[in-house]
Amino acid sequence: MDxxxxxxxxxxxxDAGASQPSVExxxxxxxxxxxxxxxAFLMEAHNGLSAKIVEEAGFEGIWASGLSISASLGxxxxxxxxxxxxxxxxxxxxxxSSLPILVDGDTGYGNFNNxxxxxxxxxxxxxxxxxxxxxxxxxxxxxLGEGQELADIVEFCGRLRAGAxxxxxxxxxxxxxxxxxxxxQGMDEALRRAEAYHAAGADAxxxxxxxxxxxxxxxxxxxxxGRCPVVIVPTTYHATPTEIFRQAGFSTVIWANHTMRxxxxxxxxxxxxxxxxxxxxxxxxxxVPVSEIFRITGNDEYEEASRxxxxxxxxxxxxxxxxxxxxxxxxxxxxxxKAMVDVRGRPLLRRLVDTMIACGARDMTVVRGWKKExxxxxxxxxVDNDAYETTGEVASLAQAVKKLDxxxxxxxxxxxxxxxxxxxxxxxxxxxxxAVDALWERRRSTGPRDLVRGSRPFTGFDLDEQVVTLDAxxxxxxxPTGEWIGLLRLSxxxxxxxxxxxxxxxAEGLLATADLPLLLTRLQKHTPITxxxxxxNWLDVDDVLDLADARNFPFAG
Numbered sequence: 001m002d003x004x005x006x007x008x009x010x011x012x013x014x015d016a017g018a019s020q021p022s023v024e025x026x027x028x029x030x031x032x033x034x035x036x037x038x039x040a041f042l043m044e045a046h047n048g049l050s051a052k053i054v055e056e057a058g059f060e061g062i063w064a065s066g067l068s069i070s071a072s073l074g075x076x077x078x079x080x081x082x083x084x085x086x087x088x089x090x091x092x093x094x095x096x097s098s099l100p101i102l103v104d105g106d107t108g109y110g111n112f113n114n115x116x117x118x119x120x121x122x123x124x125x126x127x128x129x130x131x132x133x134x135x136x137x138x139x140x141x142x143x144l145g146e147g148q149e150l151a152d153i154v155e156f157c158g159r160l161r162a163g164a165x166x167x168x169x170x171x172x173x174x175x176x177x178x179x180x181x182x183x184x185q186g187m188d189e190a191l192r193r194a195e196a197y198h199a200a201g202a203d204a205x206x207x208x209x210x211x212x213x214x215x216x217x218x219x220x221x222x223x224x225x226g227r228c229p230v231v232i233v234p235t236t237y238h239a240t241p242t243e244i245f246r247q248a249g250f251s252t253v254i255w256a257n258h259t260m261r262x263x264x265x266x267x268x269x270x271x272x273x274x275x276x277x278x279x280x281x282x283x284x285x286x287x288v289p290v291s292e293i294f295r296i297t298g299n300d301e302y303e304e305a306s307r308x309x310x311x312x313x314x315x316x317x318x319x320x321x322x323x324x325x326x327x328x329x330x331x332x333x334x335x336x337x338k339a340m341v342d343v344r345g346r347p348l349l350r351r352l353v354d355t356m357i358a359c360g361a362r363d364m365t366v367v368r369g370w371k372k373e374x375x376x377x378x379x380x381x382x383v384d385n386d387a388y389e390t391t392g393e394v395a396s397l398a399q400a401v402k403k404l405d406x407x408x409x410x411x412x413x414x415x416x417x418x419x420x421x422x423x424x425x426x427x428x429x430x431x432x433x434x435a436v437d438a439l440w441e442r443r444r445s446t447g448p449r450d451l452v453r454g455s456r457p458f459t460g461f462d463l464d465e466q467v468v469t470l471d472a473x474x475x476x477x478x479x480p481t482g483e484w485i486g487l488l489r490l491s492x493x494x495x496x497x498x499x500x501x502x503x504x505x506x507a508e509g510l511l512a513t514a515d516l517p518l519l520l521t522r523l524q525k526h527t528p529i530t531x532x533x534x535x536x537n538w539l540d541v542d543d544v545l546d547l548a549d550a551r552n553f554p555f556a557g
Contacts, residue, residue: 027171030100030128033061033252034173034204034229039245040252043259046072047089048096050259052296055097061128062097064090066104068260079137083109083118091125100128102175102254107137107151112162119163119172129173131206131231132159134180134193148183153193157200164201175231176202181209181216191223204229204251214240221248284373291381303363316426317403318361321396322349322413323369323388328543336374338541339366339413343550348541349413353380356409359422365403366413367396387512394514398502404495410516412486416553417538425487429467430530431494432523438533440483449517451480458482458533470529474517482531485538488516497526 024032033040043059045051046068054062067077069089075081093101103122108115115132122130134156136149156176163174176197180190194205207230209216214237221230229251234240245253273283294300307315326338333341339349353364357379365381369388381403385396397410409422417435425435437443438458440451453471458481473484490498501522505511510518520529541550
């Protein structure tokens, strides 16, 4: 693994190519933080996700806490997690973040030989430095018990010398942590040990204290006289103003375990609330949306890389407008949107999404509104129209405007159709095309809003390849030839035209009340709209009679 610093989402800067710009290695970045005149800060992280969050928060370096990593694995901070298990976690952290990582290496996991191997393996994984404490293996956390036994000074110096001699990168940082104050051995012993450790090859020393004030570490700093950088961990003396640490000349402050402690607080509160309520309603608005997890973990970069490296596969995005309640369904939609009503054991929306995926859609976005927390599928992205009660379908579509890119399928969230309908629509020519039921008069009418007149009626001849275009759509359509089923296909240019039309509607003050037939009517001014005739084999769910029909709908094929 390359240890160079990279920017988020960028490719690693390899050795090949002499024209590549010079970049600061992560060990060099940590060395700079430890030795610069300004006070530096390292924030605790314990896995790849927390490492990304620390970087996004603006920190320049990470403290890979042994306590937090152990806790994240559900074990005690007593070397119960092996050093190789910890190494696996560190590898994910180094992959997830470009920041330099200083690892809490406990005692070095054994004698001088273990330290040599540890440092070689840390360097291979792009880690910037390690902190080793002068206690016995297996270690005990500093805040547990009193008078913990310390390692022999000579033996511990041997560990440090072995570590320094085994470095392949001279900038890799070794921080020696003395527990003399923690174990009650006094200031003189702390200074004696720190001096010996620096002489043995430590790049910096960490003076640890569990007093409630900073008096001990400040005294140490006064007597240390700047021999090498000094690192502190003010977990117990957190009330001390940070400016005092600056004035005292400390090198670095480690915020040692607070992302883990914050995570435990949030997870406990969330789990207890869900258990108590037996519902997600109160929690959903208080936690990040699933889309934020996708963002942090780099799903967008994966999609870009897929387009670059995978065979040229047709990418079709799907947008489902599912913001409405469906008041005609009465109590059935009191606690969920219409799109989530049960259709033979599965939500209507799930069946719709699965049909679209089966037809090749690979990037599904659902626009939610009424009882939005009821819609939660792991393979679907979400955007919300929180003004669903006072706006229409076009306003919902506008919430997903960022997904109107490339070829797209847009559909109402309350329709079901046999998959060959969408297969046929995807093969139609033109930048904008719609699926129209030529047998509309046989259906129980739900209103004239989606009536369509094509440039010619449906002929029924499979070999008739003459393109049919839209003449008119809407409630005032004369001599209709069919009913639009709420299924719309856009080419890349068609998506661009829709984005432009959404901007125009917003500028004219019409976005909130516009419906999709109006949008299609406006699009006609810019491009012909192709009509793809179908013959039944679909339905929309508006009332309980429709719901009964849906439960008898032939889904296969």
